[in-house]
Amino acid sequence: MKLLGLTREEVKKALREGKVTIAVYGLGKMGLPLAAVFADNRAKVIGVDINEKVVEMVNRGENHVKEEPGLSELIKRNVEAGRLKATTDGVWAAKQADVMIILVPTLADDRGNLKLEPVYDVAKKIAKGLEKGDIVITEATMPPGTTESLVPILEESGLKLGEFGLAHAPERTMTGTAIRDITGQYPKIVGASDEKTLEAVIGIYETINKKGVIPMSSIKAAEAVKVFEGVYRDVNIALANELALWCEEHGLDAIEVFTAANTQPYCHLHMPGAGVGGHCIPIYPWFVINLAEKTNPRLIKTAREINDSMPHHMVELTIRGLNEVGRSLKGSNILVLGLTFRGGVREFTKSPAIPIIKELKEWGARVYAYDPLCTSEDAERFGAEWKEDFRDVDAIVIVTDHKEFKSLNLEEIAGQVRSKVIIDGRNAVNPKVAKELGFVYLGVGRV
Structure with missing residues (x-):
């Protein structure tokens, strides 16, 4: 059922009655939860992915994004109900669908230059199945202006913009909380090519998001919202890091000062740390x-x-920590705790562990690594040796805020290490306990 020209209430009714087919292009950590949520709200959903294994798993009712709570149940229920299926044929999916949502990965280099080929490739496939009244929505985060650059590709269908609708509704989700985020943790942001499309797209997302929709004046404004969210966090993390370095210089504990300062309602100092990783925060500033x-x-x-x-x-x-116990970095055994960029998520994009391991090795250290979400192969890929104990270690470097690292048995560890040095990049260890056990404890912004 074509939605262009319907009111938001008519759109919601049509979706809940199972009259609308939605094609979601990209069944990764964000796309698969979105597809499952739409299906659970009674839309007919076709998931599209180039990975045949992913498609086969979805069609069997299986979930490949294991770290997403509740997703396995959603997929199984909706595949069995006939509301969710998957395919590698993007053109066929476009021909079946009334709404096409693009949520494929957009990879970037260190300067934020995106490889948009996957987005353009999907747009070309959609153009071959585009019909009058269809709506195309981008959810992938891209530099403002990118969504509208798809218009010439989509118009290869023979239709003009206005005969089909175009919108941007940026995903505002994190791995591990995607279903929660999609269904109502935050309002959905939407910008569209015209008022008819905007009205319909509001109805689409109000169906699944109990926090509702914030309509923007344009597609470009909607694109800027998600980008600015990332820039805000990057700048404020940098402020926290810079103040933490200043605290180190002046013998102050940054965590003590920040905690006290944040009791004032207009102060929101972030937590300093070992570095900023992931697909989002280190990349979006480069778009601007x-x-x-x-x-x-x-x-x-x-x-x-x-x-x-x-x-x-x-x-x-x-x-500095090794020097305090009379050792140099060259020839020391260093155990890096954490390979992923964020606690609880097996994702390595721009993880601080990558440059830390590289530089430690350049100084002549023997570098080991452990991460509860990883394997020895992951450590080897980073250039470190896998190690699951603390024997003969000269310094423990905590890079990721996994919950396991916040409950380390320091008394037991003290009996295994060769030198008692802890470098805490995530405020995971209690400095007082560490020092009482004889450890040299140094952290970002810690005295």
Whole structure:
């Protein structure tokens, strides 16, 4: 059932009656939960992915995104009900669908230059199945202006914009909480090519999101919202890191000062740390920097430099800690705890562990690694040796905030290590307990 021209209430009714077919392009950590949520709200959903194994699993009612709570049940229930299926044929899916949502990965280099080929490839497939009244929505985060660059591709269908609708509704989700985020943790942001499309898209997302929808004045404004969210976090993390470095210089405990300062309602100092990783926060600032022509985003650039420097600071702290026990970094055994960029998520994009391990090895250290979500193969890929104990270790470097690292048995560890040094990049260990057991404890912003 074509939705263009319907009111939001008519759209919601049609979706809940199972009259609308939605094709979700990209069945990864964000796309698969979105597809399952739409199906659970009684839409007919076709998931599209180039990975045949993923498609086969979905069609068997199986979930490949294991770390997403509740997703396995959603997939199984909706596949069995006939509301969710998957295919590798993007053109066929477009011909069946009334709404096409693009949520494929957009990879970026270190300067935020996106490889948009996957998005353009999907747009070409959609164009071959596009019909009058269809709506195309991008959810993948891209530099503002990117969604509208798809118009010439989509118009290869023979239709003009207006005969089909175009919108951007940025995903506002995190791995591990995607279903919660999609269904009502935050309002959905929506920008569209015209009022008819906007009205219909509001209805689409109000069906699944109990927090509702915030309509934007344009597609480009909607794209900027998600980008600015990432920039805000990057800049504020950089502020916290810079103040933490200042605290180190002046013998103050940054965590003590930040905690007290944040009791004032207008102060929201973030937590300093070993570095910023992931697909989002280190990448989105470059969208703003790269698109700037007349302006010079000096603050954003400086924030990137500060956050990118924190892995190097972790190595500096390691050298300082080893020197306090009479050792040099060269020839020491260093155990890096954490390979993933964030606790509880098996994702390595721009993980601070990558440059930390590299620099430690350049100094001549023997580097080991352990991560409860990883394997020895992951450690080897990073250039470290896998180690599941603390025997003969000279320094423990905590890089990721896994819950397991917040409950380390320091008394037991003290009996295994060769040198008692802890470098804490995630405020995981109680400094008082560590020092009472004879450890040299150094952390970002800690005295």
